[in-house]
Amino acid sequence: MSYYINATAPAAPSPEQLYANIDFSKLSWMEQSWANWYLWIGNPILATGLMSFLVHEIVYFGRCVPWVIIDAIPYFRQWKLQPNKVPTPQEQWECTKLVLFSHFTIEAPLILLFHPIAESIGMATWQVPFPSWKLMLPQIAAFFVFEDMFHYFSHQMLHQGIFYKHIHKIHHKYSAPFGLAAEYAHPAEVLILGMGTIAGPLLYSYFMRDLHIFTVYIWIMLRLFQAIDAHSGYDFPWSLQHIIPFWSGADHHDFHHMAFVNNYSTSFRWCDWLGGTDTKYRAYRKRMDEAKKQAKAKGMTVDEWRAYEEKINAEEEAEGHKAEALVEASAGGKKID
Numbered sequence: 641m642s643y644y645i646n647a648t649a650p651a652a653p654s655p656e657q658l659y660a661n662i663d664f665s666k667l668s669w670m671e672q673s674w675a676n677w678y679l680w681i682g683n684p685i686l687a688t689g690l691m692s693f694l695v696h697e698i699v700y701f702g703r704c705v706p707w708v709i710i711d712a713i714p715y716f717r718q719w720k721l722q723p724n725k726v727p728t729p730q731e732q733w734e735c736t737k738l739v740l741f742s743h744f745t746i747e748a749p750l751i752l753l754f755h756p757i758a759e760s761i762g763m764a765t766w767q768v769p770f771p772s773w774k775l776m777l778p779q780i781a782a783f784f785v786f787e788d789m790f791h792y793f794s795h796q797m798l799h800q801g802i803f804y805k806h807i808h809k810i811h812h813k814y815s816a817p818f819g820l821a822a823e824y825a826h827p828a829e830v831l832i833l834g835m836g837t838i839a840g841p842l843l844y845s846y847f848m849r850d851l852h853i854f855t856v857y858i859w860i861m862l863r864l865f866q867a868i869d870a871h872s873g874y875d876f877p878w879s880l881q882h883i884i885p886f887w888s889g890a891d892h893h894d895f896h897h898m899a900f901v902n903n904y905s906t907s908f909r910w911c912d913w914l915g916g917t918d919t920k921y922r923a924y925r926k927r928m929d930e931a932k933k934q935a936k937a938k939g940m941t942v943d944e945w946r947a948y949e950e951k952i953n954a955e956e957e958a959e960g961h962k963a964e965a966l967v968e969a970s971a972g973g974k975k976i977d
Protein backbone atom coordinates (compact mmCIF):
# COMPACT_ATOMS: atom_id res chain seq x y z
CA MET A 641 0.00 0.00 0.00
CA SER A 642 2.15 2.80 -1.28
CA TYR A 643 -0.14 5.60 -0.21
CA TYR A 644 0.83 5.15 3.43
CA ILE A 645 4.36 6.07 2.50
CA ASN A 646 3.13 9.10 0.56
CA ALA A 647 1.46 10.29 3.75
CA THR A 648 4.81 11.48 5.04
CA ALA A 649 5.94 13.11 1.79
CA PRO A 650 7.73 16.38 2.64
CA ALA A 651 6.24 18.86 0.13
CA ALA A 652 2.66 19.99 0.69
CA PRO A 653 0.82 19.23 -2.56
CA SER A 654 -2.38 21.01 -3.58
CA PRO A 655 -5.61 19.07 -2.90
CA GLU A 656 -5.97 18.25 -6.62
CA GLN A 657 -2.42 16.91 -6.77
CA LEU A 658 -3.17 14.58 -3.85
CA TYR A 659 -5.56 12.58 -5.99
CA ALA A 660 -3.79 12.99 -9.34
CA ASN A 661 -3.09 9.26 -9.68
CA ILE A 662 -6.42 7.99 -8.35
CA ASP A 663 -9.06 6.55 -10.66
CA PHE A 664 -12.27 7.84 -9.07
CA SER A 665 -14.45 5.44 -11.08
CA LYS A 666 -12.97 2.51 -9.12
CA LEU A 667 -13.85 4.01 -5.72
CA SER A 668 -16.91 3.31 -3.60
CA TRP A 669 -19.41 6.09 -2.88
CA MET A 670 -17.95 6.52 0.61
CA GLU A 671 -14.40 6.77 -0.72
CA GLN A 672 -15.43 9.29 -3.37
CA SER A 673 -17.22 11.39 -0.74
CA TRP A 674 -14.14 11.20 1.45
CA ALA A 675 -11.86 12.50 -1.32
CA ASN A 676 -14.41 15.16 -2.28
CA TRP A 677 -14.51 16.40 1.30
CA TYR A 678 -10.73 16.94 1.31
CA LEU A 679 -10.91 18.60 -2.12
CA TRP A 680 -13.80 20.82 -1.05
CA ILE A 681 -12.20 22.02 2.21
CA GLY A 682 -8.88 22.45 0.41
CA ASN A 683 -6.80 22.23 3.57
CA PRO A 684 -6.10 18.73 4.94
CA ILE A 685 -5.51 19.94 8.54
CA LEU A 686 -8.84 21.72 8.60
CA ALA A 687 -10.60 18.91 6.72
CA THR A 688 -9.45 16.25 9.21
CA GLY A 689 -10.10 18.51 12.22
CA LEU A 690 -13.58 19.50 11.10
CA MET A 691 -14.55 15.95 10.20
CA SER A 692 -13.26 14.61 13.53
CA PHE A 693 -15.29 17.22 15.40
CA LEU A 694 -18.44 16.58 13.36
CA VAL A 695 -18.17 12.80 13.68
CA HIS A 696 -17.92 13.17 17.46
CA GLU A 697 -20.84 15.63 17.76
CA ILE A 698 -23.17 13.77 15.40
CA VAL A 699 -22.47 10.34 16.89
CA TYR A 700 -22.53 11.52 20.52
CA PHE A 701 -25.77 13.48 20.41
CA GLY A 702 -27.31 11.20 17.78
CA ARG A 703 -26.80 8.21 20.08
CA CYS A 704 -28.13 10.13 23.09
CA VAL A 705 -31.44 11.05 21.42
CA PRO A 706 -33.00 7.54 21.65
CA TRP A 707 -32.08 7.41 25.36
CA VAL A 708 -33.70 10.81 25.99
CA ILE A 709 -36.86 9.49 24.30
CA ILE A 710 -36.73 6.22 26.28
CA ASP A 711 -36.40 8.20 29.53
CA ALA A 712 -39.56 10.09 28.62
CA ILE A 713 -41.64 6.92 28.10
CA PRO A 714 -42.75 5.22 31.36
CA TYR A 715 -43.18 1.86 29.59
CA PHE A 716 -39.38 1.43 29.56
CA ARG A 717 -39.04 1.82 33.36
CA GLN A 718 -39.36 -1.95 33.69
CA TRP A 719 -35.81 -2.22 32.33
CA LYS A 720 -34.35 0.78 34.16
CA LEU A 721 -31.59 -0.29 36.54
CA GLN A 722 -32.55 2.36 39.13
CA PRO A 723 -36.23 2.81 38.21
CA ASN A 724 -36.93 5.51 40.78
CA LYS A 725 -34.17 7.72 39.36
CA VAL A 726 -35.21 8.91 35.93
CA PRO A 727 -33.40 12.11 34.88
CA THR A 728 -35.60 15.17 34.48
CA PRO A 729 -35.45 17.18 31.20
CA GLN A 730 -33.89 19.97 33.28
CA GLU A 731 -31.07 17.67 34.46
CA GLN A 732 -30.50 16.44 30.93
CA TRP A 733 -30.29 19.99 29.62
CA GLU A 734 -27.84 21.09 32.34
CA CYS A 735 -25.68 18.08 31.49
CA THR A 736 -25.85 18.79 27.73
CA LYS A 737 -24.71 22.38 28.28
CA LEU A 738 -21.58 21.32 30.16
CA VAL A 739 -20.76 18.61 27.62
CA LEU A 740 -21.15 21.08 24.73
CA PHE A 741 -19.06 23.67 26.55
CA SER A 742 -16.15 21.27 26.91
CA HIS A 743 -16.52 20.05 23.32
CA PHE A 744 -16.21 23.58 21.96
CA THR A 745 -13.59 24.95 24.34
CA ILE A 746 -11.22 22.03 24.95
CA GLU A 747 -11.84 19.43 22.31
CA ALA A 748 -12.26 21.63 19.22
CA PRO A 749 -8.83 23.34 19.48
CA LEU A 750 -7.10 20.06 20.32
CA ILE A 751 -8.66 18.29 17.37
CA LEU A 752 -6.79 20.61 14.98
CA LEU A 753 -3.58 18.92 16.11
CA PHE A 754 -4.89 15.58 15.02
CA HIS A 755 -3.97 15.81 11.34
CA PRO A 756 -0.32 16.85 11.84
CA ILE A 757 0.14 14.19 14.55
CA ALA A 758 -1.52 11.53 12.39
CA GLU A 759 0.70 12.38 9.40
CA SER A 760 3.86 12.42 11.51
CA ILE A 761 3.29 8.81 12.57
CA GLY A 762 2.33 7.56 9.15
CA MET A 763 -1.44 7.37 9.62
CA ALA A 764 -3.32 7.75 6.35
CA THR A 765 -5.87 10.58 6.38
CA TRP A 766 -6.98 11.95 2.99
CA GLN A 767 -5.94 8.80 1.13
CA VAL A 768 -8.33 6.57 -0.75
CA PRO A 769 -9.20 3.73 -1.20
CA PHE A 770 -9.76 2.69 2.42
CA PRO A 771 -8.06 -0.41 3.82
CA SER A 772 -9.93 -3.71 3.69
CA TRP A 773 -12.22 -4.97 6.48
CA LYS A 774 -9.73 -7.76 7.09
CA LEU A 775 -7.14 -5.19 8.15
CA MET A 776 -9.59 -2.93 10.01
CA LEU A 777 -11.34 -5.48 12.21
CA PRO A 778 -8.32 -6.76 14.18
CA GLN A 779 -7.08 -3.18 14.56
CA ILE A 780 -10.40 -2.09 16.08
CA ALA A 781 -10.46 -5.17 18.35
CA ALA A 782 -6.96 -4.28 19.59
CA PHE A 783 -8.05 -0.68 20.31
CA PHE A 784 -10.99 -2.00 22.36
CA VAL A 785 -8.70 -4.18 24.49
CA PHE A 786 -6.09 -1.43 24.93
CA GLU A 787 -8.66 1.20 25.92
CA ASP A 788 -10.38 -1.10 28.39
CA MET A 789 -7.09 -1.84 30.19
CA PHE A 790 -5.93 1.77 30.09
CA HIS A 791 -9.25 2.90 31.50
CA TYR A 792 -9.23 0.22 34.18
CA PHE A 793 -6.00 1.55 35.70
CA SER A 794 -6.45 5.27 35.10
CA HIS A 795 -10.04 5.19 36.39
CA GLN A 796 -8.78 3.64 39.63
CA MET A 797 -6.19 6.40 39.86
CA LEU A 798 -9.01 8.94 39.52
CA HIS A 799 -10.65 7.34 42.55
CA GLN A 800 -7.68 8.28 44.76
CA GLY A 801 -7.74 11.29 47.14
CA ILE A 802 -6.91 14.50 45.32
CA PHE A 803 -7.64 13.10 41.84
CA TYR A 804 -11.13 12.20 42.95
CA LYS A 805 -11.80 15.36 44.89
CA HIS A 806 -10.63 17.77 42.20
CA ILE A 807 -11.33 15.86 38.98
CA HIS A 808 -13.44 12.69 38.95
CA LYS A 809 -16.09 13.87 41.44
CA ILE A 810 -17.78 15.82 38.65
CA HIS A 811 -18.46 12.64 36.67
CA HIS A 812 -19.90 11.03 39.82
CA LYS A 813 -22.52 13.77 40.18
CA TYR A 814 -25.11 11.31 38.88
CA SER A 815 -25.54 8.19 41.01
CA ALA A 816 -28.02 6.99 38.36
CA PRO A 817 -26.38 7.92 35.04
CA PHE A 818 -28.08 8.59 31.70
CA GLY A 819 -26.73 8.61 28.14
CA LEU A 820 -25.81 12.31 28.00
CA ALA A 821 -23.78 11.97 31.22
CA ALA A 822 -21.18 9.75 29.48
CA GLU A 823 -18.90 12.74 28.82
CA TYR A 824 -20.03 14.83 31.78
CA ALA A 825 -16.59 15.22 33.33
CA HIS A 826 -13.80 17.57 34.32
CA PRO A 827 -11.65 18.65 31.32
CA ALA A 828 -8.63 16.92 32.90
CA GLU A 829 -10.61 13.68 33.06
CA VAL A 830 -11.61 14.04 29.41
CA LEU A 831 -7.92 14.36 28.57
CA ILE A 832 -6.72 11.51 30.83
CA LEU A 833 -9.38 8.98 29.90
CA GLY A 834 -9.54 10.20 26.29
CA MET A 835 -5.92 9.12 26.01
CA GLY A 836 -7.09 5.53 26.29
CA THR A 837 -9.18 6.00 23.15
CA ILE A 838 -6.56 7.90 21.13
CA ALA A 839 -3.26 6.41 22.36
CA GLY A 840 -4.11 2.93 21.03
CA PRO A 841 -4.37 4.09 17.40
CA LEU A 842 -1.38 6.45 17.76
CA LEU A 843 0.92 3.79 19.20
CA TYR A 844 -0.32 1.22 16.72
CA SER A 845 0.24 3.53 13.76
CA TYR A 846 3.68 4.54 15.01
CA PHE A 847 4.87 0.93 15.02
CA MET A 848 2.82 -0.68 12.27
CA ARG A 849 2.31 2.14 9.72
CA ASP A 850 -0.80 0.59 8.17
CA LEU A 851 -3.59 2.50 9.89
CA HIS A 852 -6.13 4.76 8.16
CA ILE A 853 -7.95 7.49 10.08
CA PHE A 854 -11.20 6.07 8.66
CA THR A 855 -10.58 2.98 10.85
CA VAL A 856 -9.95 5.30 13.80
CA TYR A 857 -13.31 7.00 13.18
CA ILE A 858 -15.10 3.65 13.20
CA TRP A 859 -13.34 2.80 16.45
CA ILE A 860 -14.31 6.15 18.00
CA MET A 861 -17.93 5.71 16.89
CA LEU A 862 -18.09 2.28 18.51
CA ARG A 863 -16.37 3.58 21.64
CA LEU A 864 -18.94 6.42 21.86
CA PHE A 865 -21.78 3.91 21.49
CA GLN A 866 -20.18 1.82 24.25
CA ALA A 867 -19.76 4.80 26.62
CA ILE A 868 -23.25 6.22 26.06
CA ASP A 869 -24.97 2.85 26.31
CA ALA A 870 -23.02 2.02 29.49
CA HIS A 871 -24.38 5.24 31.02
CA SER A 872 -27.92 4.77 29.67
CA GLY A 873 -29.25 3.25 32.90
CA TYR A 874 -31.16 0.51 31.05
CA ASP A 875 -30.54 -3.21 30.90
CA PHE A 876 -32.77 -4.76 28.26
CA PRO A 877 -33.07 -8.51 27.74
CA TRP A 878 -31.53 -7.89 24.28
CA SER A 879 -28.64 -5.75 25.58
CA LEU A 880 -25.22 -6.81 24.32
CA GLN A 881 -24.02 -8.14 27.70
CA HIS A 882 -26.68 -10.86 27.52
CA ILE A 883 -25.28 -11.97 24.17
CA ILE A 884 -21.54 -11.50 24.87
CA PRO A 885 -20.99 -12.45 28.55
CA PHE A 886 -17.70 -10.53 28.91
CA TRP A 887 -19.21 -7.28 27.59
CA SER A 888 -19.74 -4.79 30.45
CA GLY A 889 -22.80 -2.85 29.34
CA ALA A 890 -25.02 -0.57 31.41
CA ASP A 891 -25.57 -3.04 34.21
CA HIS A 892 -21.83 -3.03 35.03
CA HIS A 893 -21.21 0.73 34.91
CA ASP A 894 -24.54 1.74 36.49
CA PHE A 895 -23.39 -0.12 39.60
CA HIS A 896 -20.15 1.89 39.62
CA HIS A 897 -22.15 5.14 39.73
CA MET A 898 -24.63 3.84 42.31
CA ALA A 899 -22.19 2.12 44.68
CA PHE A 900 -19.12 4.29 43.98
CA VAL A 901 -16.82 1.24 44.20
CA ASN A 902 -16.03 -1.65 41.82
CA ASN A 903 -16.27 -1.89 38.02
CA TYR A 904 -13.56 0.46 36.77
CA SER A 905 -13.24 -0.83 33.21
CA THR A 906 -15.26 0.23 30.18
CA SER A 907 -16.01 -2.36 27.51
CA PHE A 908 -15.15 -5.69 29.12
CA ARG A 909 -15.62 -7.40 32.46
CA TRP A 910 -12.33 -9.30 32.59
CA CYS A 911 -10.07 -6.58 34.13
CA ASP A 912 -12.36 -6.12 37.13
CA TRP A 913 -12.78 -9.86 37.48
CA LEU A 914 -9.02 -10.50 37.36
CA GLY A 915 -8.25 -7.50 39.58
CA GLY A 916 -10.86 -8.50 42.18
CA THR A 917 -12.60 -5.15 41.79
CA ASP A 918 -16.05 -6.58 41.05
CA THR A 919 -16.71 -8.58 44.24
CA LYS A 920 -19.30 -6.16 45.65
CA TYR A 921 -20.97 -5.91 42.27
CA ARG A 922 -21.20 -9.68 41.90
CA ALA A 923 -22.56 -10.05 45.47
CA TYR A 924 -25.17 -7.39 44.65
CA ARG A 925 -26.18 -9.15 41.42
CA LYS A 926 -26.49 -12.46 43.25
CA ARG A 927 -28.59 -10.86 45.98
CA MET A 928 -30.87 -9.24 43.41
CA ASP A 929 -31.26 -12.41 41.36
CA GLU A 930 -32.14 -14.45 44.45
CA ALA A 931 -34.53 -11.79 45.71
CA LYS A 932 -36.24 -11.76 42.32
CA LYS A 933 -36.71 -15.53 42.42
CA GLN A 934 -38.21 -15.33 45.91
CA ALA A 935 -40.43 -12.44 44.91
CA LYS A 936 -41.81 -14.53 42.06
CA ALA A 937 -42.36 -17.53 44.36
CA LYS A 938 -44.16 -15.32 46.89
CA GLY A 939 -46.28 -13.75 44.17
CA MET A 940 -45.05 -10.21 44.95
CA THR A 941 -46.72 -7.43 42.96
CA VAL A 942 -44.64 -5.20 40.68
CA ASP A 943 -44.98 -2.30 43.13
CA GLU A 944 -43.86 -4.45 46.06
CA TRP A 945 -40.84 -5.63 44.07
CA ARG A 946 -39.95 -2.06 43.07
CA ALA A 947 -40.08 -0.97 46.72
CA TYR A 948 -37.79 -3.84 47.69
CA GLU A 949 -35.37 -3.13 44.82
CA GLU A 950 -35.30 0.54 45.79
CA LYS A 951 -34.46 -0.41 49.38
CA ILE A 952 -31.48 -2.58 48.33
CA ASN A 953 -30.25 0.11 45.92
CA ALA A 954 -30.56 2.77 48.62
CA GLU A 955 -28.40 0.61 50.91
CA GLU A 956 -25.74 0.23 48.22
CA GLU A 957 -25.81 3.95 47.51
CA ALA A 958 -25.50 4.81 51.21
CA GLU A 959 -22.44 2.55 51.43
CA GLY A 960 -21.10 4.33 48.35
CA HIS A 961 -21.53 7.74 49.98
CA LYS A 962 -19.45 6.53 52.92
CA ALA A 963 -16.72 5.21 50.61
CA GLU A 964 -16.77 8.51 48.69
CA ALA A 965 -16.47 10.54 51.91
CA LEU A 966 -13.47 8.43 52.91
CA VAL A 967 -11.74 9.09 49.60
CA GLU A 968 -12.43 12.81 49.86
CA ALA A 969 -11.27 12.88 53.47
CA SER A 970 -8.00 11.26 52.42
CA ALA A 971 -7.40 14.32 50.22
CA GLY A 972 -7.96 16.60 53.22
CA GLY A 973 -10.88 18.90 53.89
CA LYS A 974 -14.31 17.30 54.14
CA LYS A 975 -15.00 15.37 57.35
CA ILE A 976 -16.48 11.88 57.50
CA ASP A 977 -19.98 11.79 58.94
Ligand SMILES: [Zn+2]
Pocket residue numbers: 795799808812896
Ligand atom coordinates in the same frame (compact mmCIF):
# COMPACT_ATOMS: atom_id res chain seq x y z
ZN1 LIG B 1 -15.55 6.47 38.79
Ligand SMILES: [Zn+2]
Pocket residue numbers: 811817822871893897
Ligand atom coordinates in the same frame (compact mmCIF):
# COMPACT_ATOMS: atom_id res chain seq x y z
ZN1 LIG C 1 -19.46 6.87 34.27
